[in-house]
Amino acid sequence: MNSEQKIVEADGAEAESAALKKSRYHHGDLRAGLIEATRRLVEEKGPDGFSVSDACRLAGVSTAAPYKHFKDKNEMLVAMVMEGMIRHRDNMLAALEGIPEGSPDRITALGHEYVKFALTEHGVFRLKFGGFTDRLDDPRLQEAGEGTFGIVLREVAACRNETEITDDVRRRGFLLWSFVHGLSFLLYDKKLKEMGGDTQLVAMLTDIAHRMLRD
Amino acid sequence: MNSEQKIVEADGAEAESAALKKSRYHHGDLRAGLIEATRRLVEEKGPDGFSVSDACRLAGVSTAAPYKHFKDKNEMLVAMVMEGMIRHRDNMLAALEGIPEGSPDRITALGHEYVKFALTEHGVFRLKFGGFTDRLDDPRLQEAGEGTFGIVLREVAACRNETEITDDVRRRGFLLWSFVHGLSFLLYDKKLKEMGGDTQLVAMLTDIAHRMLRD
DNA sequence: CTCGCAATGTTAGCGTCTCTAACATATGTT
DNA sequence: AACATATGTTAGAGACGCTAACATTGCGAG
Numbered sequence: 001m002n003s004e005q006k007i008v009e010a011d012g013a014e015a016e017s018a019a020l021k022k023s024r025y026h027h028g029d030l031r032a033g034l035i036e037a038t039r040r041l042v043e044e045k046g047p048d049g050f051s052v053s054d055a056c057r058l059a060g061v062s063t064a065a066p067y068k069h070f071k072d073k074n075e076m077l078v079a080m081v082m083e084g085m086i087r088h089r090d091n092m093l094a095a096l097e098g099i100p101e102g103s104p105d106r107i108t109a110l111g112h113e114y115v116k117f118a119l120t121e122h123g124v125f126r127l128k129f130g131g132f133t134d135r136l137d138d139p140r141l142q143e144a145g146e147g148t149f150g151i152v153l154r155e156v157a158a159c160r161n162e163t164e165i166t167d168d169v170r171r172r173g174f175l176l177w178s179f180v181h182g183l184s185f186l187l188y189d190k191k192l193k194e195m196g197g198d199t200q201l202v203a204m205l206t207d208i209a210h211r212m213l214r215d
Numbered sequence: 216m217n218s219e220q221k222i223v224e225a226d227g228a229e230a231e232s233a234a235l236k237k238s239r240y241h242h243g244d245l246r247a248g249l250i251e252a253t254r255r256l257v258e259e260k261g262p263d264g265f266s267v268s269d270a271c272r273l274a275g276v277s278t279a280a281p282y283k284h285f286k287d288k289n290e291m292l293v294a295m296v297m298e299g300m301i302r303h304r305d306n307m308l309a310a311l312e313g314i315p316e317g318s319p320d321r322i323t324a325l326g327h328e329y330v331k332f333a334l335t336e337h338g339v340f341r342l343k344f345g346g347f348t349d350r351l352d353d354p355r356l357q358e359a360g361e362g363t364f365g366i367v368l369r370e371v372a373a374c375r376n377e378t379e380i381t382d383d384v385r386r387r388g389f390l391l392w393s394f395v396h397g398l399s400f401l402l403y404d405k406k407l408k409e410m411g412g413d414t415q416l417v418a419m420l421t422d423i424a425h426r427m428l429r430d
Numbered sequence: 431c432t433c434g435c436a437a438t439g440t441t442a443g444c445g446t447c448t449c450t451a452a453c454a455t456a457t458g459t460t
Numbered sequence: 461a462a463c464a465t466a467t468g469t470t471a472g473a474g475a476c477g478c479t480a481a482c483a484t485t486g487c488g489a490g
Contacts, residue, residue: 025455025468048263053447061468067449068467129400130345174401175423179390182397185344186389208390211426240439240484268476276439282478283438433490440483447476454469460462 031069031079033059038080042123047130052076077127078138084124085144088117092151102158107209110152111180112202118184125184152177159213176212180205246284246294248274253295257338262345267291292342293353299339300359303332307366317373322424325367326395327417333399340399367392374428391427395420 027033037058042050052073056063070076095113099106118125127136128145153165153173162169183204242248252273257265267288271278285291310328314321333340342351343360368380368388377384398419 026457026466027468030467051447052449062470063447064449064451064470065468073448126345129404130341171419175394175419178397178401179394180397181400182393182395185396185400186393189344204386204390241437241486242439245438266476267478277441278476279441279478279480280439288477431490434488436485436487438483438485440481442479442481444479445477448474450471450473452469452471455467457464457466459464 027059027061027065030059030061030065034061034066034069034076035080035083038076039084039124042077042080042127043121044123047077047123047127050077074136078136078141081124081127081136082138082140082144084121085128085141085148087121088114088124089144089148089151091117092148096155102161104159104206104209104213106155107152107159107176107213108202108205110155111176111183111205111209112198114180115184115187115201115205119188122188129181130185149173149177156213172212176208179208179212242274242276242280245274245276245280249276249281249284249291250295250298253291254299254339257292257295257342258336259338262292262338262342265292289351293351293356296339296342296351297353297355297359299336300343300356300363302336303329303339304359304363304366306332307363311370317376319374319421319424319428321370322367322374322391322428323417323420325370326391326398326420326424327413329395330399330402330416330420334403337403344396345400364388364392371428387427391423394423394427 034055037055038050041054041058045054052066053063055076056065059065066076070079092110092113095109096106099109128141153169156173156176157163157165157169160169160172187201249270252270253265256269256273260269267281268278270291271280274280281291285294307325307328310324311321314324343356368384371388371391372378372380372384375384375387402416
């Protein structure tokens with residue numbers, strides 16, 4: 001039953017002597033531990049199935065402990081999603097490596113990474129975009145999202161041989177974003193059952209990229 | 216404070232003598248009343264802010280009453296979303312009226328209606344598509360959604376001069392759906408602040424329809 | 431008509447959840 | 461060493477989901 005308990009603490013990055021930690025009053029880095037617990041639970045049970053109490057049990061602390069680090073449940077989620085958005089952006093930047101500048105393949109790669117993130121970290125993705133907006137409207141999240149969109153805009157501009165972000169570039173970028181965004185939702189909801197592996201997905205993304213980039 | 220109370224009952228479709236209803240033990244049509252209360256509250260406070268207790272207060276019954284009509288909270292939401300999906304489909308069918316068969320304008324009209332619904336009934340929309348999927352996986356909802364997609368496929372086929380739903384038609388339909396789906400989310404999240412009125416939206420939808428329909 | 435049953439309400443209460451208050455313990459600065 | 465602050469704990473208030481037990485109503489069969 002409690003085989004999973006305290007796991008969050010145990011496999012923390014800076015694993016000091018586990019025995020030493022055992023009889024500690026203080027957790028070490030409870031904030032990080034709770035964020036990690038939150039992430040796991042949201043992925044496992046979904047955004048609405050998540051409870052602060054569960055996170056406390058997983059982190060091995062009392063249910064009042066989180067409130068020394070976060071204002072409320074919502075702030076815990078914001079902190080967790082924040083980290084996810086950074087991963088999201090880093091993944092997208094990494095996906096561009098080795099693909100020649102100005103190639104539409106870069107757009108495809110970005111879209112592919114976007115969808116992959118939405119599918120693997122669907123809890124984070126849905127928290128950010130799936131309708132908890134009313135409560136999850138932290139300006140830092142807004143900012144992080146716009147930063148990611150900036151990457152797309154830059155690539156679109158390059159493909160269109162523009163030196164700056166014109167209205168046309170912005171329009172095309174937004175259309176591309178709409179597409180991969182919707183695709184992410186629909187794929188996770190299994191609306192396209194017959195969608196095979198990555199090959200078919202990439203073909204789809206490539207097709208879209210070309211349709212959106214041409215005149 | 217209770218100016219809104221019992222509103223749900225008061226303005227019901229079949230408004231009998233209000234005075235007569237007042238001293239009634241039975242509600243009349245509590246099931247319908249609760250669905251309507253649920254719809255209002257979800258639109259007002261968002262899917263996660265909704266509580267059965269609130270719905271009871273709005274409908275003017277005790278907090279145990281709903282469980283004579285619905286298995287649990289989730290079934291209340293399913294029933295409410297179900298009605299929304301029917302409205303959604305009817306709206307889309309109505310949007311086609313007067314537009315010549317085989318015209319891409321029909322695709323645009325469908326997309327426009329899709330987005331309009333997502334924006335006006337965003338609570339319903341997000342419940343259906345925004346990540347409550349794990350709990351909201353009623354097969355009837357699945358079916359309703361596929362019915363709506365069928366409308367799109369039929370129109371795409373007509374525009375492509377196909378007599379049946381080929382793989383190509385299905386692919387284009389899915390891409391179109393992805394687009395308007397993602398657009399709906401992003402527009403509500405105000406990701407496109409500069410998006411003006413309907414005119415600009417329609418222009419965007421028209422552009423997309425043409426890009427997706429051509430070879 | 432009325433008797434009885436099924437349908438549909440109500441009240442009371444359990445367990446859980448979020449969050450706060452009051453108190454306890456650790457940490458680190460002087 | 462002593463104190464201030466940070467970070468934990470326990471206890472509990474108030475809301476919610478849901479169930480059990482009981483009350484009222486509507487309706488069909490005798």
